[in-house]
Amino acid sequence: MDAESGPTRRGEWWAGVRALAPMLLGVVPFGLIYGVLAVGAGMPAWLACAMSAIVFGGASQMILTQLWAAGTPAAIVATTVAMVNLRHALYSATIAPALAHLPRRWKALIAYLLTDEAFAAMTRRLGDDPVQRRYRHWYFFGAGFALWSSWQLSTLAGVLVGAQVPRHWPLDFFLPLTFIAIIVPGLKHRSHIAAAVTASVLAVLCFNVPHKLGLMAAALGGIAVGMLLLPRQSGPAGKERTA
Known part of the structure; x- marks a missing residue:
């Protein structure tokens, strides 16, 4: 330019x-x-x-x-x-x-x-x-x-x-490895980590749910936990504390 x-x-x-x-x-x-x-x-x-x-x-x-x-x-x-x-x-x-x-x-x-x-x-x-x-x-x-x-x-x-x-x-073994590689670098705050851990646990517990609905349950659970923790971690400046 x-x-x-x-x-x-x-x-x-x-x-x-x-x-x-x-x-x-x-x-x-x-x-x-x-x-x-x-x-x-x-x-x-x-x-x-x-x-x-x-x-x-x-x-x-x-x-x-x-x-x-x-x-x-x-x-x-x-x-x-x-x-x-x-x-x-x-x-x-x-x-x-x-x-x-x-x-x-x-x-x-x-x-x-x-x-x-x-x-x-x-x-x-x-x-x-x-x-x-x-x-x-x-x-x-x-x-x-x-x-x-x-x-x-x-x-x-x-x-x-x-x-x-x-x-x-x-080949499907590479799918979770790929997502792990994408997600882990972005886990910079405690709410992010809590959401990821919750979603991971729910995904394992719901593995046998028909039609892969366990994925949806894991996503909703992770989002809910992350949103619940986010306000509690906001400091005076409005920024979330890192892990």
């Missing part, structure tokens, strides 16, 4: 791509694992790739794959995936004021591309001055597109690799 001429569409788009690039180190392996697991679960290759384009959510797709393999009814699959994606409502509420002046096509595009990693990149530009705000939505677009394209390619690569992997290999 030229400091004298101000921001441009192209400059902002590439700035968004660069902001998201470091996060791809974690996204690409995750996409590969999803593609391998989806094929290993018996999902057609075209459907596994279509899910990455339509659902476009790593955690949701991993859980959906597990439920697919278990023969879970569609209604329960949809409900579980919707619960996992509830956090996107908070992301949308945070980003919405920055998009209020844009036409619907832009709002729809940014909403589609809004993921955990893209949200982290987008929030860096929410406090921009009026000059920077002019093409800020191009920054959002660049960040979201960088993640989207990488996710599609890594999923395709995983599907192609997964087609060569014998079905009897215990």
Whole structure:
């Protein structure tokens, strides 16, 4: 971006791509694992790739794959995936004021591309001055597109690799390991740890519940415990104490 001429569409788009690039180190392996697991679960290759384009959510797709393999009814699959994606409502509420002046096509595009990693990149530009705000939505677009394209390619690569992997290999073992690797670095506060421990215990206790409803019970239990502990740990400055 030229400091004298101000921001441009192209400059902002590439700035968004660069902001998201470091996060791809974690996204690409995750996409590969999803593609391998989806094929290993018996999902057609075209459907596994279509899910990455339509659902476009790593955690949701991993859980959906597990439920697919278990023969879970569609209604329960949809409900579980919707619960996992509830956090996107908070992301949308945070980003919405920055998009209020844009036409619907832009709002729809940014909403589609809004993921955990893209949200982290987008929030860096929410406090921009009026000059920077002019093409800020191009920054959002660049960040979201960088993640989207990488996710599609890594999923395709995983599907192609997964087609060569014998079905009897215990690929589903990598699913909990992947989630552990994603979640553990984010456990920075006591309420986070309590929520994770509660959800883990409930998931084990409810393992044999039909249709994988134990996952829903574990999620609700973890959220409830985390919310109950959060207010009690807020200090005078309104910030939660770390563990």
